[in-house]
Amino acid sequence: MKTLVAYVENKPGVLNRVASLARRLAINIDSLTVGPTENDEIARMTVVVHTDEQGARRVQASLEKLVDVLLAENISGRPAVVRDLALIKVAADQKSRPHLMELVKVFRARVVDVAPESLILEVSGTVHKIDSLLEVLRPFGVLEMARTGSVAMTRGADLLQPPAAAEASAGCAVKPN
Amino acid sequence: MKRTGAEILCETLQRLGVKDIFGYPGGAILPTYDAIGRSQLHHVLVRHEQGATHMADGYARASGGVGVAMATSGPGATNMVTGIATAMLDSSPVVCITGQVSSKLLGSDAFQEIDITGITMPITKHNSIVSRAEDIARAVREAFVIAASGRPGPVLVDVTKDAQQGTCELDWEAATPKLPPKRLHPACEETEFARAVELLNSAKRPVILAGHGVQIAGAVRALEAFVRRGHFPVAMTLLGIGTFPATDPLNLGMMGMHGEAWVNRAIQESDLIVAVGMRFDDRVTGDLRTYATDARKIHIEIDRSEINKNVKVDAALVGDARELLEQLLPCLEPRDRSEWVEYIRTLKGHSAVRDIQSLPDSGHLYAAHVINDLWKETKGRALVVSDVGQHQMWEAQYYHHDRPRSLITSGGLGTMGFALPAAIGAKFAKPEDEVWVVVGDGGFQMTMCELATIVQEKINVKIAIINNGYLGMVRQWQEFFYDKRYVATPLVAPDFCALASAFGIRSEKVGTRGEVLPAIRKAREAAETVLLDFRVEQEDAVYPMVPAGAALHEMIRRPSPLVETATEP
Numbered sequence: 175m176k177t178l179v180a181y182v183e184n185k186p187g188v189l190n191r192v193a194s195l196a197r198r199l200a201i202n203i204d205s206l207t208v209g210p211t212e213n214d215e216i217a218r219m220t221v222v223v224h225t226d227e228q229g230a231r232r233v234q235a236s237l238e239k240l241v242d243v244l245l246a247e248n249i250s251g252r253p254a255v256v257r258d259l260a261l262i263k264v265a266a267d268q269k270s271r272p273h274l275m276e277l278v279k280v281f282r283a284r285v286v287d288v289a290p291e292s293l294i295l296e297v298s299g300t301v302h303k304i305d306s307l308l309e310v311l312r313p314f315g316v317l318e319m320a321r322t323g324s325v326a327m328t329r330g331a332d333l334l335q336p337p338a339a340a341e342a343s344a345g346c347a348v349k350p351n
Numbered sequence: 352m353k354r355t356g357a358e359i360l361c362e363t364l365q366r367l368g369v370k371d372i373f374g375y376p377g378g379a380i381l382p383t384y385d386a387i388g389r390s391q392l393h394h395v396l397v398r399h400e401q402g403a404t405h406m407a408d409g410y411a412r413a414s415g416g417v418g419v420a421m422a423t424s425g426p427g428a429t430n431m432v433t434g435i436a437t438a439m440l441d442s443s444p445v446v447c448i449t450g451q452v453s454s455k456l457l458g459s460d461a462f463q464e465i466d467i468t469g470i471t472m473p474i475t476k477h478n479s480i481v482s483r484a485e486d487i488a489r490a491v492r493e494a495f496v497i498a499a500s501g502r503p504g505p506v507l508v509d510v511t512k513d514a515q516q517g518t519c520e521l522d523w524e525a526a527t528p529k530l531p532p533k534r535l536h537p538a539c540e541e542t543e544f545a546r547a548v549e550l551l552n553s554a555k556r557p558v559i560l561a562g563h564g565v566q567i568a569g570a571v572r573a574l575e576a577f578v579r580r581g582h583f584p585v586a587m588t589l590l591g592i593g594t595f596p597a598t599d600p601l602n603l604g605m606m607g608m609h610g611e612a613w614v615n616r617a618i619q620e621s622d623l624i625v626a627v628g629m630r631f632d633d634r635v636t637g638d639l640r641t642y643a644t645d646a647r648k649i650h651i652e653i654d655r656s657e658i659n660k661n662v663k664v665d666a667a668l669v670g671d672a673r674e675l676l677e678q679l680l681p682c683l684e685p686r687d688r689s690e691w692v693e694y695i696r697t698l699k700g701h702s703a704v705r706d707i708q709s710l711p712d713s714g715h716l717y718a719a720h721v722i723n724d725l726w727k728e729t730k731g732r733a734l735v736v737s738d739v740g741q742h743q744m745w746e747a748q749y750y751h752h753d754r755p756r757s758l759i760t761s762g763g764l765g766t767m768g769f770a771l772p773a774a775i776g777a778k779f780a781k782p783e784d785e786v787w788v789v790v791g792d793g794g795f796q797m798t799m800c801e802l803a804t805i806v807q808e809k810i811n812v813k814i815a816i817i818n819n820g821y822l823g824m825v826r827q828w829q830e831f832f833y834d835k836r837y838v839a840t841p842l843v844a845p846d847f848c849a850l851a852s853a854f855g856i857r858s859e860k861v862g863t864r865g866e867v868l869p870a871i872r873k874a875r876e877a878a879e880t881v882l883l884d885f886r887v888e889q890e891d892a893v894y895p896m897v898p899a900g901a902a903l904h905e906m907i908r909r910p911s912p913l914v915e916t917a918t919e920p
């Protein structure tokens with residue numbers, strides 16, 4: 175599994191281009207998240223793909239070839255914070271509720287909705303942490319689940335910034351031989 | 352002064368230097384056609400929109416500039432798909448402009464509405480849809496920049512009918528292309544450059560692999576200087592033909608599946624490969640596990656995603672071929688590599704006896720003879736546009752091209768039907784050039800409707816049909832790998848000469864070797880299009896051949912009575 179971060183133009187069709195690219199390279203996307211940045215013309219993507227280092231390099235280079243992609247970086251192997259968020263609706267009655275509350279504490283999840291027969295838990299963390307929570311919740315009855323897919327950021331001084339705007343300089347003059 | 356979007360579109364094209372547009376009208380593009388009628392643009396009416404894209408492609412490849420194709424929405428746009436894909440795989444700068452239904456109808460399955468930007472997303476370098484007159488000039492200007500810069504490729508601009516009809520001022524300044532800022536990569540990393548220099552200077556058995564990117568970069572002269580200084584033998588890809596003079600002693604010829612035997616052997620025995628502007632296509636490498644295993648590899652390539660894609664390299668120089676070759680030149684220590692070059696020449700000697708050219712005249716007309724005579728008669732100066740199949744390979748083997756952009760052919764997609772329309776486009780780009788179409792009886796039948804375009808435009812191209820009565824290249828595979836079961840490859844064709852005369856085109860049938868030269872001469876003397884129908888040997892095969900997936904040195908060779916007496920090298 176490889177994680178890539180990309181800055182893209184915030185306009186319709188870009189998501190389609192990225193997804194279409196992965197399909198063309200026959201590489202499975204595990205998750206793909208898009209969100210705004212400080213600049214509303216630019217969006218940030220985190221793409222998690224099923225591939226090896228060589229495949230990740232190809233995805234990275236091919237992504238950067240798309241006109242609408244400003245920068246793409248393969249951050250797998252670099253110190254980074256990678257987080258998922260999940261909402262999990264789990265069956266809960268008088269009897270099970272205290273047990274569930276115990277688990278919520280251990281996993282540093284939050285209860286965001288309480289109903290007579292169920293709870294909604296909100297949990298964020300690594301994919302592994304969320305999977306572990308799910309595992310222990312399953313015996314209680316997981317009724318519904320929504321997960322965001324990963325967002326990622328490299329640690330410390332390793333900054334990923336969109337390149338500054340510059341006039342398109344490339345001309346289209348014939349290069350004589 | 353307010354103008355319609357359609358007028359702005361025409362004005363923009365003119366300001367970008369466009370003179371000829373290849374297209375076909377229809378409802379959704381009609382406002383633009385009306386404006387074309389009032390402009391200085393010359394519109395070439397094609398007979399099928401696929402032809403329009405191939406013409407724009409041929410125009411681009413012959414000139415080095417951008418070719419423009421135009422079509423209406425729906426079926427007009429979908430007919431362009433094959434031509435766009437052809438341009439994509441061969442990195443050809445083509446701009447396609449399609450009409451689209453009015454923006455308020457988008458998504459309603461309106462008459463002739465089709466999501467052409469969706470359809471062409473994976474086969475264009477970029478595409479966009481424009482729904483306001485104000486955005487047309489910038490979109491078209493951006494399309495030209497994208498198509499021609501970096502690694503070139505096709506760009507499609509879909510313009511809604513209301514955008515064509517809407518009015519606004521044309522503000523050229525405001526319409527300056529504003530492409531998303533890109534991260535700048537250092538042209539080429541220093542360590543890689545240093546490693547490349549070291550490899551170049553220590554190589555004993557180097558081979559340069561020159562590809563299409565050399566012509567695109569305008570690096571033909573830079574390559575020549577580089578080759579002379581290092582005394583490097585040069586092999587070319589199909590699309591690289593013409594990057595280095597074929598008649599130069601350092602030129603080995605074409606590599607790959609149907610490359611000359613000595614070229615492939617030289618590659619397999621080399622200790623250094625320098626790939627310049629080529630992408631290690633599978634037709635070039637054969638089985639990757641056995642490809643040039645003794646060789647270190649340098650890749651000079653503008654597209655980062657091509658590096659280590661098929662062949663793992665020891666030094667990757669990412670950037671423009673011309674700039675990089677010029678930077679490398681002063682670092683090259685002049686070397687005499689005569690021994691290696693001489694060794695390759697001896698390999699060549701062994702192969703020559705198998706050459707069909709050395710066979711005595713048996714009364715049969717071989718395609719190779721036709722091509723070779725064409726080369727001799729035109730002194731290698733013609734601009735040849737070949738189609739796809741056996742004749743394409745024979746053209747590559749027997750027509751010796753000395754100048755860049757003098758062979759135009761569909762390599763990556765291998766699109767049958769490409770040659771005739773692409774030659775029309777090439778003729779518009781190079782009206783002074785002698786343009787020859789070399790096409791099979793199969794491929795010709797795919798786009799022969801464009802003969803009418805030739806007549807309507809009164810242009811002069813010479814057409815050589817290599818008529819073998821078969822889909823020859825496929826028949827050859829059936830002969831070698833399917834026990835000669837010729838399923839769906841015998842091909843009935845019309846009488847091409849009768850067909851030509853129906854279009855008002857002069858023609859001649861040629862059936863023997865002796866008739867070839869006179870027919871070519873007569874055709875060349877004519878100031879108009881002439882079609883020659885060469886009735887060649889039906890079951891001839893292209894040799895040598897590296898079967899798909901085999902190692903480059905595992906070639907099927909021409910069986911010949913002469914081979915018995917030749918000693919195996």
Ligand SMILES: Cc1cc2nc3c(=O)[nH]c(=O)nc-3n(C[C@H](O)[C@H](O)[C@H](O)COP(=O)(O)OP(=O)(O)OC[C@H]3O[C@@H](n4cnc5c(N)ncnc54)[C@H](O)[C@@H]3O)c2cc1C
Pocket residue numbers: 440441442501502503561562563564565567568587588589590591605606607608609610627628629630631632634635651652653654657670671672673739740743761762763764765766824
């Ligand atoms: C029936 C058939 C048989 C074939 N048999 C053979 C065969 O035997 N041998 C053979 O060679 N081919 C053969 N081909 C063609 C083959 O499929 C490929 O099309 C061809 O090998 C590609 O050549 P290329 O890599 O030079 O060009 P392209 O595919 O056009 O690649 C050009 C490369 O140059 C790069 N480039 C572009 N601009 C620059 C620049 N400014 N600076 C640096 N790099 C740049 C591009 O990024 C790209 O990687 C055959 C095709 C058909 C249809």
Ligand SMILES: Cc1ncc(C[n+]2csc(CCOP(=O)(O)OP(=O)(O)O)c2C)c(N)n1
Pocket residue numbers: 738739740741742743764765766767768790791792793794795817819821822823824825
């Ligand atoms: C549009 C298209 N369809 C199918 C093919 C597969 N194909 C490759 S070569 C060939 C035969 C070409 O026959 P012809 O034009 O007569 O040329 P020849 O090989 O006989 O010289 C075919 C069918 C192709 N390349 N393009």
Ligand SMILES: [Mg+2]
Pocket residue numbers: 791792793817818819820821822823
């Ligand atoms: Mg044929």
